[in-house]
Amino acid sequence: MVMRSLTLFFSATLLLGTACQGLLDVAPQDQISNEEALSSPEGIQAAMAGAYSTLGESGYYLRAMVAYPELAGHLAPNPDAVSSGDFSGNLATPIVDLRDAHSFALQPTYEDSSLDEFYRVLYILLGRVNNILEALPAVEGLTEAERNSLQGEALALRALAHFDLLRLYAQPYRFTPNAAHPGVVLLDAPLPVTARPARSTVAEGFSLVEADLLQAITLLNSFAQRTTEAVWLTPTAARGLLARIYAYRENWEGVVEQASRVIESGGLALLNPGEYVDTWAQQLPSPEAIWYVDLQRHRNADPSSTGLIFSMARVAGVPEDLEVVPYARVSNDLLSLYGEEDLRRELFIEVGGQAYCRKYSLRPNYVSNFPILRLSELFLLRAEAYAALGQDALAQADYNLIHQRAVDDAPAIGLTGQALRDEIFKERRRELALEGHLLFDLARTGRGVERQDCLPGNLNCSLPFPDFRFVLPIPQSALNANPNLTQNEGY
Incomplete structure (x- = not known):
């Protein structure tokens, strides 16, 4: 059944239902009823396909969820980028939108923007996983272990969707005492049409x-591993997400516990220095990958996909065989963080006077798979947590593992206190550059945006924290559909 389900997995576009249509400005995607589609093991597997494939939307981890936060200091609009009739005008909108986002100039009426997809896509994902969770108990032909694992996958995906909505549309946890400020609409069950x-x-x-991930950890098992690739949710992946989420809540003991469980889980290893650059540049399997978004398989299964045009590689990947200019370039603000001896500098190449990133390959008929979680981040999260807890020696040890891999013969770090925490933050920027973290990391740690590399006329090259522009506006169409929704302050 597994191999037959895989055929369904990446050709299915299933299972939103109409519950969210009016409330969230989301149109129904299904051509068959949820009841019919979710009544068999094959159907529930295809439904899970629809959920996983949502991660690969251009409005999510294919491009926007990675590019948008990196504009806060790692990416800058490319002055050489121009629109092209070869793509029926599709290039013009992303170029303009990236410039608006870089200038913190997005408005609630940005429905025609290439960044307007966050709200729609994330609630589509929530609709899909909630339909799965509601249907699972009645599906015949599943063993208890299979049912549990599917439930765990759905819960972990629901947690990721809610977490990303909170990062995009709500100020960080520390913004008010007890995090009592507005968050997002939470969907923990299929929503009645009139709600x-x-x-x-x-x-x-x-x-x-947190509750969804804790439950997912207990439910996920080997049934979710449809292939040997790190593209399926596992208890280790759920723990990695939980460690990240605890960092956003400043639950430092929780970060240490969950990150340590991942680090000690077995089957993962940091890339060694000799393999580091080539593994990224050649898109080779990485021993430190905890969870990838399987963009390449999803694109191959959908011949109509515009994958490359709307991918992160098209934003800032190194051009190889295409006579196109990426929308953005790697900023001098980021490049200045690397010393000459740092091997990670080799991930950035100058082409035609602009710097681009080798983490994403811009070549015909190819989309680089995106690592949502990798082991390096878990070491840096644990270092951050140890430093926050005053356990400087343990924080230094985790920092040194990452930094000394990249910088041959680098001395062990001797900083303590706030200076150590600041250096761990810089190392996080260097190691996780262009992986979709910067703006969110600045906000959760209370740091402002400090950039030198901006286009002329950008009045918001620097942005102190707090500021309303650290979060996106709720789309006006969603506000129009639901009188109980409120706009983010400042918009």
Whole structure:
């Protein structure tokens, strides 16, 4: 059944239902009823396909969820980028939108923007996983272990969707005492068509995310491993997400516990220095990958996919065989963080006077798979947590593992206190550059945006924290559909 289900997995576009249509400005995607589609093991597997494939939308991890936060200091609009009739005008909108986002100039009426997809896509994902969770108990032909594992996958995906909504549309956890400020609409079950729920608090949102991941950890098992690739959810992946989420809540003991469980889980290893650059540049399997978004398989299964045009590689990947200019370039603000001896500098190449990133390959008929979680981040999260807890020696040890791999003969770090925490933050920027973290990391740690490399006329090259522009506006169409929704302050 597994191999037959894989055929369905990446050709299915299933299972939103109509429950969210009016409330969230989302159109139904299904041509068959949820009841019919979710009544068999094959159908439930295809439904899970629809959920996983949502991660590969251009409005999510294919491009926007990675590029948008990196514009806060790692990416800059490419002055050489121009629109092209070869793509029926599709290039013009992303170029303009990236410039608007770089300038913190997005408005609630940005429905025609290439960045307007976050709200729609994330609630599509929530609709899909909630339909799965509701249907699972009645599906015949599944063993208890299979049913549990599918439930765990759905819960982990629901946690990721809510977490990303909170990162995009709500100020960080520390913004108010007890995180009592507005969060997002939480969907923990299929929503009646007539429902018009209000936004929950950020604290309530993070509590649901935590609960879903804790349950997912206990339910996920080997049934989810449809192939040997690191593209399926596992208890280790769920723990990695939980460690990241605890960092956003400043639950430092929780970060240490979950990150340590991942680090000690077995089967993972940091890339050695001799393999580091080539593994990225040649898109080779990485021993430190915890969870990838399988963009390449999803694109291959959908011949109509515009994958390359709308991928992260098209934003800032190194051009190889295409006579096209990426929308953005690697900023001098990022490049200045690397010393000459840092091997990670080799991931950035100058082409035609602009710097681009080798983490994403810009070549015909190819989309680089995106690593949502990798082992390096878990060491840096644990270093950050140890430093916050005053356990400087342990923080230094984790920092040194990552930094000394990249910088041959680098001395062991001797910083302590706030200076150590600041250096761990810089190392996080260097190691996780262009992987979709920067703006969110700045916000959760209370740091402002400090850039030198901006286009002329950008009035917001620097942006102190707090500021309303650290989060996106709720789309106006969603506000129009639901009178109980409120806009983010400042918009």
